Amino acid sequence: xxxxxxxxxxxxxxxxxxxxxxxxxxxxxxxxxxxxxxxxxxxxxxxxxxxxxxxxxxxxxxxxxxxxxxxxxxxxxxxxxxxxxxxxxxxxxxxxxxxxxxxxxxxxxxxxxxxxxxxxxxxxxxxxxxxxxxxxxxxxxxxxxxxxxxxxxxxxxxxxxxxxxxxxxxxxxxxxxxxxxxxxxxxxxxxxxxxxxxxxxxxxxxxxxxxxxxxxxxxxxxxxxxxxxxxxxxxxxxxxxxxxxxxxxxxxxxxxxxxxxxxxxxxxxxxxxxxxxxxxxxxxxxxxxxxxxxxxxxxxxxxxxxxxxxxxxxxxxxxxxxxxxxxxxxxxxxxxxxxxxxxxxxxxxxxxxxxxxxxxxxxxxxxxxxxxxxxxxxxxxxxxxxxxxxxxxxxxxxxxxxxxxxxxxxxxxxxxxxxxxxxxxxxxxxxxxxxxxxxxxxxxxxxxxxxxxxxxxxxxxxxxxxxxxxxxxxxxxxxxxxxxxxxxxxxxxxxxxxxxxxxxxxxxxxxxxxxxxxxxxxxxxxxxxxxxxxxxxxxxxxxxxxxxxxxxxxxxxxxxxxxxxxxxxxxxxxxxxxxxxxxxxxxxxxxxxxxxxxxxxxxxxxxxxxxxxxxxxxxxxxxxxxxxxxxxxxxxxxxxxxxxxxxxxxxxxxxxxxxxxxxxxxxxxxxxxxxxxxxxxxxxxxxxxxxxxxxxxxxxxxxxxxxxxxxxxxxxxxxxxxxxxxxxxxxxxxxxxxxxxxxxxxxxxxxxxxxxxxxxxxxxxxxxxxxxxxxx
Numbered sequence: 001x002x003x004x005x006x007x008x009x010x011x012x013x014x015x016x017x018x019x020x021x022x023x024x025x026x027x028x029x030x031x032x033x034x035x036x037x038x039x040x041x042x043x044x045x046x047x048x049x050x051x052x053x054x055x056x057x058x059x060x061x062x063x064x065x066x067x068x069x070x071x072x073x074x075x076x077x078x079x080x081x082x083x084x085x086x087x088x089x090x091x092x093x094x095x096x097x098x099x100x101x102x103x104x105x106x107x108x109x110x111x112x113x114x115x116x117x118x119x120x121x122x123x124x125x126x127x128x129x130x131x132x133x134x135x136x137x138x139x140x141x142x143x144x145x146x147x148x149x150x151x152x153x154x155x156x157x158x159x160x161x162x163x164x165x166x167x168x169x170x171x172x173x174x175x176x177x178x179x180x181x182x183x184x185x186x187x188x189x190x191x192x193x194x195x196x197x198x199x200x201x202x203x204x205x206x207x208x209x210x211x212x213x214x215x216x217x218x219x220x221x222x223x224x225x226x227x228x229x230x231x232x233x234x235x236x237x238x239x240x241x242x243x244x245x246x247x248x249x250x251x252x253x254x255x256x257x258x259x260x261x262x263x264x265x266x267x268x269x270x271x272x273x274x275x276x277x278x279x280x281x282x283x284x285x286x287x288x289x290x291x292x293x294x295x296x297x298x299x300x301x302x303x304x305x306x307x308x309x310x311x312x313x314x315x316x317x318x319x320x321x322x323x324x325x326x327x328x329x330x331x332x333x334x335x336x337x338x339x340x341x342x343x344x345x346x347x348x349x350x351x352x353x354x355x356x357x358x359x360x361x362x363x364x365x366x367x368x369x370x371x372x373x374x375x376x377x378x379x380x381x382x383x384x385x386x387x388x389x390x391x392x393x394x395x396x397x398x399x400x401x402x403x404x405x406x407x408x409x410x411x412x413x414x415x416x417x418x419x420x421x422x423x424x425x426x427x428x429x430x431x432x433x434x435x436x437x438x439x440x441x442x443x444x445x446x447x448x449x450x451x452x453x454x455x456x457x458x459x460x461x462x463x464x465x466x467x468x469x470x471x472x473x474x475x476x477x478x479x480x481x482x483x484x485x486x487x488x489x490x491x492x493x494x495x496x497x498x499x500x501x502x503x504x505x506x507x508x509x510x511x512x513x514x515x516x517x518x519x520x521x522x523x524x525x526x527x528x529x530x531x532x533x534x535x536x537x538x539x540x541x542x543x544x545x546x547x548x549x550x551x552x553x554x555x556x557x558x559x560x561x562x563x564x565x566x567x568x569x570x571x572x573x574x575x576x577x578x579x580x581x582x583x584x585x586x587x588x589x590x591x592x593x594x595x596x597x598x599x600x601x602x603x604x605x606x607x608x609x610x611x612x613x614x615x616x617x618x619x620x621x622x623x624x625x626x627x628x629x630x631x632x633x634x635x636x637x638x639x640x641x642x643x644x645x646x647x648x649x650x651x652x653x654x655x656x657x658x659x660x661x662x663x664x665x666x667x668x669x670x671x672x673x674x675x676x677x678x679x680x681x682x683x684x685x686x687x688x689x690x691x692x693x694x695x696x697x698x699x700x701x702x703x704x705x706x707x708x709x710x711x712x713x714x715x716x717x718x719x720x721x722x723x724x725x726x727x728x729x730x731x732x733x734x735x736x737x738x739x740x741x742x743x744x745x746x747x748x749x750x751x752x753x754x755x756x757x758x759x760x761x762x763x764x765x766x767x768x769x770x771x772x773x774x775x776x
Contacts, residue, residue: 021230023370023427029225030420034201034210035077035217040194043075048087052104055117056089059102062159067093067262068100074193090193097180097268098123098166103136118152119159121166126179128273133166139240141228145203149173153248167260169251179267195278202274202281215285366421369413373425373769376409377402377432384436389443390455402436403429403761407768418770425769426762433758451514456503459510463501466513468494530574537581538566544584597640598626607661610693612685659708660696666711667692 045053060070068091076086084105091100098121105116120134132150135157144150149169156162183192201218204210209224220228230236272278380402387398406429410421444461447453451462471490477483483490501509542562546554572580602621611617629637652658671688699707 021233022431023424024233025222025226025229026423026427027420028229029220029222030423032225033213033217033219034197036194036198036201040074040076040197043073043087045073047075048073049104049106052087052106052117055104056102059089059119059159062163063091063100063102066100066160066163067095068098069093076197088193092182094182094268096123096263096266097182100163119162121163123166123170124181124273125174126181126269126273129174131166131169131173133162133169135162139232139237139244141232142200142204143207143209143224143227145207148203151247151251152244153252154245155248156252164260165251165255167262168255168258170263171260172254176263176266179269181272182268182270183272184270195272198278198281199274202277212284366414369410369421369769370424370428372409372413373406373428373765374409374432376405377428380405381432381436381439385439385443388440391457397757399433399436399757399761400764401761402432403763403765404768405429406432406761406765407770410765410769422766422768422770426766429761429765430758433761451510456506459506460498463506463509463513464494464498466509467497530577533577533581534566534569534572537569537577537584538562540584541565541569593637593641594626594629597629597637597644598622600644601625601629604658604661607665608657610664610686610689612682612689653705653709656701656704659704662708663696663699663704663711664689664692666708666715667695 048056063070071090071092074088074090076088077084087104087106089102091102092098093100101120101122103116103118103120116136116138118134118136120132120136122133123131125131128147130148130150132148134150134152135154136152137154139152151169153162153165156165201210204224205212205218207224208221209228210218211221213219231240380398384398384402403426407422407425410425410428414421444458447458447462448465451459453459453462468490471493472478472483472486475482475486475490477486477490498506539562542558542565545561545565546558569577569580599622602618602625605621605625606615606618609617629640632640647655668685668688668691671691672685675684675688696704
C-alpha cells in the first residue's frame with residue numbers, strides 16, 4: 001500500500017513539475033504576441049487606472065527636481081493567455097539626453113489592480129551603448145543584450161536616489177564628453193516609443209528568442225519560450241535575482257563612495273545609432289495611415305493628493321476598467337459599474353457583466369480543458385498500468401487510447417482551444433504515457449527482485465532471471481565481458497528451460513528461489529521499538545560469546561546462543577534493558593582501548609622475536625598483553641594510551657629497535673613479493689627474514705631512520721595508488737552498471753511497436769485536442 005502511495009505521489013510530482021517546465025513554455029510559444037502596430041498607443045490620463053495614476057503623481061516632484069520634463073502617456077498591450085497592459089508615463093531631460101519611464105503593469109482579469117510598478121532611467125550613447133537603471137522587483141524574461149547595460153535595484157525605492165545611481169553608472173561606463181542620443185522635440189512620441197520597443201524585440205530576434213509572426217508583430221520562438229519561462233521559474237529565477245542583487249549592491253556602493261554630479265553641456269545627436277536597423281525592420285511593414293501629431297503637453301501630472309485635471313469641454317472620456325466610452329460628466333461607468341473617483345466597481349453593469357462572463361468563460365474553459373485532459377490521462381495511464389500488473393500483458397494500443405483521452409478531455413472542456421489546446425493535450429499525453437511506462441518498469445524490477453506476485457507471467461520473468469544466473473554460474477561467466485559474450489547462448493538455453501516448465505513447476509521454482517533470497521529472515525519479525533531493541537542486544541551478546549569461544553563461523557552455534565540471549569533479555573524491564581545496553585557499550589569501549597594497547601605491545605614483541613605474521617605465537621602474545629592491560633588501573637591505562645599516541649605521532653623514529661624491525665620486515669616483504677609466494681613455507685620465510693636482517697644491519701645506525709621514513713613514504717604512495725586504482729575501477733563499474741540499467745530500461749520500456757503507438761497517441765491527442773478531428 002505504501003509503495004503504491006509512493007508511486008502515486010512520485011507520478012503526481014513528476015506531472016506537476018513537467019506541466020510547469022514544459023506546458024507553460026509551450027503555452028507561451030503558441031499564445032503570446034507583441035503587435036507594435038496595434039499594441040502601442042498614446043493615451044490620456046483619464047484612461048489610466050486610478051492606482052497607477054496615483055503612483056505617477058507620487059513621482060512628479062522627484063522627477064521635476066532631477067530636471068525631467070513630462071512628455072506623454074503611452075499604453076502597450078501584450079496579447080495571449082493572461083493578456084497584460086503596460087501604462088507608461090514618459091519623461092525627458094533634454095539637457096542630459098536622459099529618459100525616465102514610470103511603468104505600471106496590469107493583467108487581464110485582475111480588475112485593473114497593479115501587478116508591477118517601477119521607475120526606470122535610460123541613456124543611449126551615439127556609439128550604441130544603452131544604460132538602463134530601474135527599481136523593478138521583477139526580472140525580465142528577455143535575454144540581456146551586449147549593447148545594453150542594465151540593472152534593477154529593487155531596494156532603491158526613492159526616485160532621486162535611483163537617478164543618482166544612474167548618474168554614477170553613466171560616469172563609470174562612459175566619459176562625460178561622450179555623445180548621447182536624444183529624439184528631436186518635433187518627433188512623434190508614439191513613433192519614438194514604438195521604435196524603442198521595436199529595437200528591444202530586434203535584439204531578442206537576433207538572440208533567437210523572438211521571430212516575426214507578421215509585419216510589425218513578434219512571437220517567441222520555441223527556444224525563446226522555454227528560456228524566458230524557465231528564467232522566471234525556480235531555481236533559475238533565484239539564481240538570476242541573486243546575481244542582479246549583487247550587481248545592484250556593487251553599483252550602490254560605488255555611488256556612495258563617489259557621489260555623482262549631473263552632467264552639463266553634453267554633446268547630443270538627434271540621429272539614433274540604430275536608425276538603419278529600425279528602418280530595415282520596418283521596410284516589410286505595409287503602409288499605414290499617417291499618425292496624428294502628438295497633442296501638446298502643457299503640464300506634468302498633478303502631484304499626489306491634488307485634484308484630477310478637469311475634463312476638456314466636449315471631450316468624451318473612457319472607462320479605465322472596460323475601455324468603454326463614458327458620457328461627458330459621468331462618474332460611474334454604466335457598462336461595468338466602475339467608479340472613476342474611487343477606483344472600484346460599485347455595481348455590475350449589464351454590458352460589462354456579459355463581456356466579463358464571456359472572457360472568464362473563455363479562459364475558464366481552456367483551464368477546464370487542460371484539467372479534463374490531465375484527468376483523462378491519469379485515468380488512462382492508471383488503467384494501462386493496472387492491465388499490465390494484473391494480466392502481465394502491456395498493450396501498446398492502450399497508449400493510443402491514452403492519447404485519445406487526452407485530446408478528448410481538452411476538446412470537451414474547450415472546444416475552440418485550437419493549436420494551443422492541441423499542444424497542451426499532446427504534452428499531457430506524453431507525460432502520462434511516460435509516467436505509466438516508468439511505473440510499469442518499477443513494478444517489473446520489483447517482481448524481478450522479489451518474485452512477490454501470483455501472476456504466472458510475472459513469475460516466469462522472476463524464474464527466468466534466476467535460471468539465467470544459474471547458467472552463467474555453470475559456465476563460469478562472472479565478469480561483464482564474459483556474460484556479454486555468452487548472452488545469446490544463455491538466453492536461448494534459459495528460454496528453452498522456461499518453456500519446458502508447466503505453470504505448477506514455475507510456481508514451485510519461484511517459491512524455491514524466494515526462499516533463498518534471505519535465509520536468515522525471521523518469520524515473526526518484531527514490530528515494536530522495544531522488541532527491536534531486545535533483538536539487537538541479543539545479537540551483540542551472541543557475537544561476544546562466540547568470539548570468546550572462537551566459534552563465530554558456526555551458524556548453528558550462533559543461532560543457539562542468540563536464542564539463549566534473547567530469552568534472557570526478553571524478561572528484562574525497560575530500565576534493566578537500558579542498563580544492560582549501557583554496560584555493554586562501556587565494556588566495548590574499554591575493550592577497544594585494551595585491544596589497541598595489546599595489539600601494539602604484542603606486535604612489537606613478535607617483531608623483536610622475528611615471528612612471521614601468520615605465526616600462531618602472535619595470538620598467544622596478544623592474549624598475554626591483553627590480560628596485562630585489563631588488570632591495569634584506569635589511570636595507568638590512560639597513561640599508556642597517551643604514550644602510544646605520542647609514539648605514533650613521531651616518537652617511533654626515536655625507537656631504534658622499532659626502526660630496525662620495520663626495515664627488516666619491509667625487506668622481507670619485498671623479497672617475498674619478488675618471489676610471488678606471499679609468506680611461503682616457514683623455512684622460505686625465515687630465509688627471507690635472515691637476508692633482510694643482514695641487509696639492515698649493514699646500514700649504518702645513523703642512516704636507518706631516514707631509510708625507514710623513505711620506505712614508509714613509498715608504502716604510503718603505493719597504498720594511495722592502489723586506492724586510486726580501486727576508485728577508478730569502482731567508478732568504471734558504476735558507469736557500466738548505469739549504462740546497463742539505462743539500456744535495460746529503454747529496451748524494456750520502448751520497443752518498436754511501443755514507439756509507434758506512442759507517436760500515434762501524441763498525434764491523436766494533438767488532433768483531437770485542437771479540434772481538427774471534429775473539423776475534418
